Amino acid sequence: xxxxxxxxxxxxxxxxxxxxxxxxxxxxxxxxxxxxxxxxxxxxxxxxxxxxxxxxxxxxxxxxxxxxxxxxxxxxxxxxxxxxxxxxxxxxxxxxxxxxxxxxxxxxxxxxxxxxxxxxxxxxxxxxxxxxxxxxxxxxxxxxxxxxxxxxxxxxxxxxxxxxxxxxxxxxxxxxxxxxxxxxxxxxxxxxxxxxxxxxxxxxxxxxxxxxxxxxxxxxxxxxxxxxxxxxxxxxxxxxxxxxxxxxxxxxxxxxxxxxxxxxxxxxxxxxxxxxxxxxxxxxxxxxxxx
Numbered sequence: 001x002x003x004x005x006x007x008x009x010x011x012x013x014x015x016x017x018x019x020x021x022x023x024x025x026x027x028x029x030x031x032x033x034x035x036x037x038x039x040x041x042x043x044x045x046x047x048x049x050x051x052x053x054x055x056x057x058x059x060x061x062x063x064x065x066x067x068x069x070x071x072x073x074x075x076x077x078x079x080x081x082x083x084x085x086x087x088x089x090x091x092x093x094x095x096x097x098x099x100x101x102x103x104x105x106x107x108x109x110x111x112x113x114x115x116x117x118x119x120x121x122x123x124x125x126x127x128x129x130x131x132x133x134x135x136x137x138x139x140x141x142x143x144x145x146x147x148x149x150x151x152x153x154x155x156x157x158x159x160x161x162x163x164x165x166x167x168x169x170x171x172x173x174x175x176x177x178x179x180x181x182x183x184x185x186x187x188x189x190x191x192x193x194x195x196x197x198x199x200x201x202x203x204x205x206x207x208x209x210x211x212x213x214x215x216x217x218x219x220x221x222x223x224x225x226x227x228x229x230x231x232x233x234x235x236x237x238x239x240x241x242x243x244x245x246x247x248x249x250x251x252x253x254x255x256x257x258x259x260x261x262x263x264x265x266x267x268x269x270x271x272x273x274x275x276x277x278x279x280x281x282x283x284x285x286x287x288x289x290x291x
Contacts (some may be wrong), residue, residue: 001047001048001049001050001051001098002043002047002049002050002084002168003050003052003197004050004052005052006051006057007046007050007051008057008061008290009021009051009054009057009058009061010057010058010061010071011249015069015070015278015280016069016070016072016163016277017061017069017070017071017072018072018073018221018279019054019058019071019073019093020073020074020075020076021050021051021073021079021089021090021093021106022048022050022051022076022077022078022079022081022083022084022089023041023048023049023051023055023076023077024043024044024045024046024047024048024077025043025045025048025077025078025081026048026081026082026083026149027078027081027109027110027147027148027149027150027272028045028046028147028148028149028150029109029146029147029148029150029217030145030146030147030148030220030223030224030227031146031176031178031210031216031220032045032208032219033167033211033213033216034077035075035215035216035219036213036214036215036216037213037214037215038213038214039076040284041152041234045230045255046225048077048083050087050089050099051084051089052056052089052198053264054092054093055092055093056134057097058093058096058097059096059100060097062096062097062100063100064073064095067285068100068101068102068103068280068284068285069102069103069280070102070104070105070128070130070277070278070279070280071097071102071103071105072085072104072105072106072107072277072278073090073093073104073105073106073107074107074108074132075107076254077080078106078107078108078110078150079106080108080110080112080113081110082149083276084112085112085115087213090106090265091115091116091119092117092155092184094106094116094119094123097121097123097285098119098122098126100125101126101127101284102111102129102280103123103128103129103130103131103277103280103281103284104120104123104128104129105129105130105132105277106120106130106131106132107132107133107134107173108131108132108133109133109134109135109147109150109151109156110150110151111155111156111159111253113131113159114159114162117162117163117166118169120163120164120166121166121167122170123193124166124167124168124169126284127210127280127281127284128275128280128281128284129168129169130168130169130170130201131159131160131163131168131169131170132170132171132172132173132204132277133156133159133160133170133171133172133173134171134172134173134175134192135156135157135173135174135178135194136153136154136174136175136177136178136182136193137153137181137182137187137191138153138186138187138190138191138194139182139187140152140153142182144232145225145227146178146181146182147155147183148283153191154162157194157198158260160172160195160198160200161198161235164198164199168204169201170198170199170200170201171200171201171202171203171204171276172187172191172195172200172202172204173202173203173204173205174191174192174204174205174277175204175205175206175210175213175256176206176209177208177209177210177247177253178208178210178236179214179238179239179245179246179247179248180228180229180234181208181228182233183208183247183248183249183253184249185249185252185253185256186256188208188253188256188260189260191266192257192261192264192266193260195264196260196266199243201266201276202212202266202267202268202272202273202274202276203248203257203261203266203268203273204265204266204270204273205254205257205270206270207246207250208246208247208249208250208254208256209244209245209246209247209250210245210255211243212239212242212243212245213246215231215242217241218221238285260268277285
């Protein structure tokens, strides 16, 4: 990892603000879109860039913000990578969010989030906290291949269960679904049933497939060559260089996914899930006394 001083930490929005404390990732997920060249990384993806002044920038931004809102983190870079155990920047930012009465929506694949469950519970008690967890494959042996440097699916489900016990709402990302790898009815059914058991609020899916861009595609294909010999050629034959790579079983899987979610009272459209993630509780929306 290497350190940098950022100029800003929040995007400019009055209703929902995104924040990335780190840039790059060490989880090694074979499908990661954040590797794409369009994001203009000037350093190796695994050489994580640490925005060492993130807490100071966040406090300055929240102190001057006219209206409280949800602060989201984890969309581009997991806030609970290996370096967080040492640096604790995510925890410091959560403390600031709590101090100023904002809400937080935090996305991860890591059980390191349990280190901060006390703080997440406090934020949820005073305003709103939503934990988002990615579950792509129920098979832990397959999980070790496609998401090799982070805890497995079984452990992530345990994290969701612990959040439920603390009254912290959760959203699951069941994406990407990789054609010819985890695009099976059995996989979708097993994940949704576990989500129902641990009472997640919603599941985000973008159509049972994945996207491949320059930079991401090359890394993904190299992983296919290592772990699934011959599958790269099948991808090329089926999809060419397409950006959107839908499962050939997309229609069947989407029908099953929607059916199971409706039966279990789980939000299942991206629009509904994002609306829930972005909504800050009205009773806490008061503006600053200095406005």
